[in-house]
């Protein structure tokens with residue numbers, strides 16, 4: 206055959222997969238960060254909030270392990286314990302992390318402004334709403350109940366512990382679309398506030414949107430953001446936009462309130478036969 210013919214999806218978006226902390230709730234993504242700090246402090250190796258945030262988006266045990274691999278943390282650990290942190294330290298801190306995280310989750314469950322309006326727009330567009338998270342199932346039980354009280358109820362939710370590996374691998378996205386019966390993957394969009402979350406969407410061959418202002422990349426809640434000088438905020442936003450764009454996000458916007466307009470643009474691109 207002299208020609209090959211390529212099949213192209215030209216229909217609209219069918220599903221949106223939303224992250225939780227820093228995307229739809231917990232402005233600034235504080236709940237996990239403060240607990241990571243607490244479990245390291247309990248080992249007499251205090252870590253900065255920046256160190257606590259560095260691996261954000263990963264499965265929480267992976268996250269604890271990645272903090273233990275930060276050079277400066279390893280060095281401080283060795284000063285205190287006479288050796289570098291090992292896997293049994295990671296296991297011990299993860300065991301301690303779970304009840305501590307469960308205890309404080311509800312304190313950080315307020316929705317990010319604009320979430321319910323954006324979700325209403327997604328519904329109007331006929332989208333199914335899935336979600337992915339590095340939180341454990343028991344944590345999601347709390348967060349889903351808190352979110353429902355505040356008017357947000359996604360159709361589906363997948364935790365890292367339900368799949369072989371969490372972010373940056375694509376399996377939570379894949380399980381979501383399987384659960385919801387959605388294909389092809391180019392009819393789906395992934396929204397996240399972390400770099401591993403952007404990787405997750407890209408690895409699933411989905412359209413991927415980074416949220417620069419409301420999550421881990423700036424790491425401040427709404428009141429703290431509003432208290433920043435305009436030029437400081439702009440500089441930090443520029444950094445977050447830059448990192449997310451370089452991670453390969455198809456779009457980077459401030460927060461979930463900006464997402465409906467992006468979806469309209471993606472629908473125009475799909476109609477032209479473009480792929481993520």
Ligand SMILES: [Mg+2]
Pocket residue numbers: 224225226227228234262397398399420
């Ligand atoms: Mg997040």
